[in-house]
Amino acid sequence: MKLLSPMTTRVLTRSFQVRKGRTLTALLALTTAAAVATAMLNLYVDLEAKLTTEFRRVGANVMVTAADRGPISTESLAALQGIVRPSDIAVPMAFAVAKTQSGRPVVVAGVDLDAARRANPWWSVEGSGTALVGVRAKEVLRYEDDGAVLTFNGKPYGLESTATLRTGGPEDSRIYIPMAQFSAWAGVRPSLVELTVQGSAAEVNDAMSRLRSAAPSLDVQPIRQVTEAETRVLGKTKAVLLASTAVIIVLVVVCVIASLTSSVLERRKDFAVMKALGSSQSEVSAIFLAEALLLALAASLLGFALGSGAAAAIGRINFHAAVVPRLSVLPPVLIGGMLIALISARLPLLRLQKIQPAVMLKGD
Amino acid sequence: MFPRLLFQSFSRQRRRKLLAGLAVMLGTAIVTAMIAVQVDIGDKVNRELRSLGANILVTPAEDTLDVEIGGVNLKPASEGAFLAESELPKLKQIFWAHNIVGFSPMLNAEAAIAGLHERVPVIGTYFAKELQTKYGPVVTGVRTTHPWWKVQGEWPGDERREILLGERLAKKLGRNGPGYTYFNNRETKIAGILSTGGPEDDAVIVPLAMAQELIGRPGAVRRLYVSALTKPEDAFARRDPKSMSPEMLERWSCTPYANSIAYQIAEAIPNVNAEQIRQVAQNEGALLSKISGLMLLVTLGALLAAVLAVSAAMATTLFERRREIGLMKSLGAGSGSVATLFLSEAAVLGVAGGLLGFGVGAVMAKRIGMAIFQSEVPFQPILMPYVFLLALGVTLAGSAGSIRRAMKIDPAVVLRGDAA
Numbered sequence: 001m002k003l004l005s006p007m008t009t010r011v012l013t014r015s016f017q018v019r020k021g022r023t024l025t026a027l028l029a030l031t032t033a034a035a036v037a038t039a040m041l042n043l044y045v046d047l048e049a050k051l052t053t054e055f056r057r058v059g060a061n062v063m064v065t066a067a068d069r070g071p072i073s074t075e076s077l078a079a080l081q082g083i084v085r086p087s088d089i090a091v092p093m094a095f096a097v098a099k100t101q102s103g104r105p106v107v108v109a110g111v112d113l114d115a116a117r118r119a120n121p122w123w124s125v126e127g128s129g130t131a132l133v134g135v136r137a138k139e140v141l142r143y144e145d146d147g148a149v150l151t152f153n154g155k156p157y158g159l160e161s162t163a164t165l166r167t168g169g170p171e172d173s174r175i176y177i178p179m180a181q182f183s184a185w186a187g188v189r190p191s192l193v194e195l196t197v198q199g200s201a202a203e204v205n206d207a208m209s210r211l212r213s214a215a216p217s218l219d220v221q222p223i224r225q226v227t228e229a230e231t232r233v234l235g236k237t238k239a240v241l242l243a244s245t246a247v248i249i250v251l252v253v254v255c256v257i258a259s260l261t262s263s264v265l266e267r268r269k270d271f272a273v274m275k276a277l278g279s280s281q282s283e284v285s286a287i288f289l290a291e292a293l294l295l296a297l298a299a300s301l302l303g304f305a306l307g308s309g310a311a312a313a314i315g316r317i318n319f320h321a322a323v324v325p326r327l328s329v330l331p332p333v334l335i336g337g338m339l340i341a342l343i344s345a346r347l348p349l350l351r352l353q354k355i356q357p358a359v360m361l362k363g364d
Numbered sequence: 365m366f367p368r369l370l371f372q373s374f375s376r377q378r379r380r381k382l383l384a385g386l387a388v389m390l391g392t393a394i395v396t397a398m399i400a401v402q403v404d405i406g407d408k409v410n411r412e413l414r415s416l417g418a419n420i421l422v423t424p425a426e427d428t429l430d431v432e433i434g435g436v437n438l439k440p441a442s443e444g445a446f447l448a449e450s451e452l453p454k455l456k457q458i459f460w461a462h463n464i465v466g467f468s469p470m471l472n473a474e475a476a477i478a479g480l481h482e483r484v485p486v487i488g489t490y491f492a493k494e495l496q497t498k499y500g501p502v503v504t505g506v507r508t509t510h511p512w513w514k515v516q517g518e519w520p521g522d523e524r525r526e527i528l529l530g531e532r533l534a535k536k537l538g539r540n541g542p543g544y545t546y547f548n549n550r551e552t553k554i555a556g557i558l559s560t561g562g563p564e565d566d567a568v569i570v571p572l573a574m575a576q577e578l579i580g581r582p583g584a585v586r587r588l589y590v591s592a593l594t595k596p597e598d599a600f601a602r603r604d605p606k607s608m609s610p611e612m613l614e615r616w617s618c619t620p621y622a623n624s625i626a627y628q629i630a631e632a633i634p635n636v637n638a639e640q641i642r643q644v645a646q647n648e649g650a651l652l653s654k655i656s657g658l659m660l661l662v663t664l665g666a667l668l669a670a671v672l673a674v675s676a677a678m679a680t681t682l683f684e685r686r687r688e689i690g691l692m693k694s695l696g697a698g699s700g701s702v703a704t705l706f707l708s709e710a711a712v713l714g715v716a717g718g719l720l721g722f723g724v725g726a727v728m729a730k731r732i733g734m735a736i737f738q739s740e741v742p743f744q745p746i747l748m749p750y751v752f753l754l755a756l757g758v759t760l761a762g763s764a765g766s767i768r769r770a771m772k773i774d775p776a777v778v779l780r781g782d783a784a
Contacts, residue, residue, distance in 0.1 A: 021769075022683055029676035036669045043662070054654055058416070058647040063561075065434070095433045105431050105438075122646040140429050168421055168641040173430040192434060224512040224561035229416040236412050237655055239736040240405060241662070247397055247728055248666050251390040255673040259680040262383050266684045310665060318657040 034303020110182025387677030388717030396725025435563025466508030488575020517556025596649030674762030
């Protein structure tokens with residue numbers, strides 16, 4: 001093949017060796033374009049995963065109740081627990097309206113306290129204890145004379161060590177105690193399960209439909225307040241990032257093409273000498289294009305590495321989790337790099353072909 | 365002599381200057397567009413995050429404990445303390461009035477409805493109520509504060525006897541659209557069916573005045589949901605205002621933290637508790653800082669890319685002119701004068717390209733805002749000098765490397781034509 005003849009190889013190697021400065025400049029330009037494209041594409045692809053993880057800190061996104069609003073049967077609860085993945089959190093809750101000693105009604109909830117706090121990282125808990133008492137419920141208990149004893153169906157439950165819970169929501173008026181103690185005391189089954197399902201909207205929908213088919217007696221509903229806000233914010237953020245990505249890539253590419261074109265135009269004397277020494281039009285073009293392609297290949301690989309590094313760094317700084325480099329970004333970056341190189345070599349060549357070597361060599 | 369050199373350089377080498385100018389312009393455009401978007405993204409995302417709902421809850425100070433399970437309050441509707449509806453317009457008169465996007469009062473009641481034996485829960489609220497305040501009318505209600513409430517049919521008028529049926533309740537009653545029913549023993553128009561995915565699906569939603577009539581307490585409100593634009597919380601925001609010095613309290617009150625807005629609301633309306641709803645307020649702040657942080661890093665990256673792209677273009681143009689530099693040097697110009705000439709050229713390019721790029725970038729930012737948020741990214745004129753200086757900085761930084769190399773050129777070598 002003509003491209004790989006010893007002469008061509010020699011022309012190419014010498015070309016890079018002799019004009020180091022210029023080669024480096026072109027390499028810099030192409031690498032910048034490739035690195036920017038890689039970093040932005042990586043960020044864009046990873047954004048959804050990063051933001052949905054952030055959104056799960058808002059709390060549960062799926063609410064499960066019995067279809068008749070009564071207690072959830074043991075079988076349904078087991079079926080539900082079987083479907084939930086280890087990364088998801090399921091918090092079954094049981095409620096009873098108990099009376100304090102002075103006869104005031106207060107809602108007591110039985111719950112796995114650790115799971116509930118993991119699912120709702122925004123709960124502000126002061127102190128530590130075996131029970132969480134909402135800040136408003138605490139106000140009421142303050143009027144009790146000796147220790148706090150709650151009564152439900154005539155059975156007493158003594159609150160021992162308590163921590164204070166502050167949320168600004170309905171939790172402030174409740175008392176949360178461990179589920180095992182709650183069932184032994186009140187004998188009421190869970191009537192509600194709050195589910196925190198990780199993943200994209202599609203994955204959450206999928207989990208919901210699996211739940212519905214596994215336990216048909218359950219009513220499985222998305223918490224729309226959370227899911228709709230998530231969809232909106234995610235969509236808008238993705239769109240902004242996409243628009244920025246497009247603007248940055250297009251502008252950098254135009255800038256790179258402009259400077260590369262100019263550097264090829266500048267070499268009209270090399271072009272003329274080769275033609276004067278008897279090369280055909282296509283041979284000369286092939287050499288110029290091969291040079292550009294080699295450069296683009298090196299620059300794309302280098303830019304891919306740098307850009308992946310930049311995206312990973314941005315992920316670590318901003319989301320405290322690296323953006324894992326995606327190999328799927330490599331082909332578009334490689335092809336894009338080659339295209340840029342080809343365009344910026346081809347355009348000036350078309351112009352040079354029309355000029356006689358003699359005219360160029362004379363210097364006019 | 366110097367001005368002439370500069371002038372001639374621009375008039376003789378149009379193609380090269382055009383290339384360098386284009387590079388500077390594109391670089392500035394990137395920087396301008398990204399900075400404009402970055403500065404505004406916080407505000408835009410903050411508004412989107414308001415779809416999470418209210419972030420401040422106002423309750424009567426002397427209220428008895430709520431007995432609420434699964435969103436249904438078992439406390440008798442007329443028990444406990446109430447807020448006064450007449451105090452609500454005061455929300456729009458506090459210092460942070462402009463940050464308050466909307467508010468909705470809520471009042472629980474119970475009533476009979478045709479087709480069911482047991483009484484159904486009733487929630488009275490504002491839908492899109494027009495209130496008169498000292499500064500003119502404002503429209504507020506659940507349509508602003510609870511954007512995930514969807515109505516099939518029409519929203520009731522706040523002044524009319526019209527109701528919404530919760531989705532599950534409607535199913536129980538066998539109704540699937542607007543119509544008429546007997547509600548509290550009076551013929552009442554059902555304006556639409558409401559779907560929220562929450563406990564409201566089992567209730568009847570009525571204008572506030574109707575609920576007040578049901579429990580016989582005109583002007584009463586049980587609680588008030590306020591949706592406000594806030595600043596993400598930091599360590600300073602969490603401090604107790606009671607322990608602050610007057611200057612600190614002033615600084616704290618003048619920052620729109622959820623806590624300081626709540627504090628002001630509690631001061632404006634007597635005998636209330638105002639507290640941030642942590643589920644919304646806390647997470648909103650975290651999300652907001654994550655998204656603006658991301659855009660800031662992307663902007664910095666874009667800035668770096670712009671410098672590199674400009675520097676590549678500058679290197680190319682200077683590289684092509686090494687003979688010229690050799691000639692100047694052999695005619696007696698020192699490295700200093702060569703550098704001055706090229707820096708001045710770069711500065712001229714920076715100013716011209718910068719101005720153009722500034723315009724292009726501003727237009728792009730505006731387009732992005734319109735396309736994505738359906739509202740403009742307003743370009744703050746105060747940014748103009750900064751962006752301009754930045755553009756000049758990008759150009760000079762991009763040229764510095766190649767100018768330094770130009771200063772080192774050995775005239776004899778370049779003029780003989782051996783140099784690479």
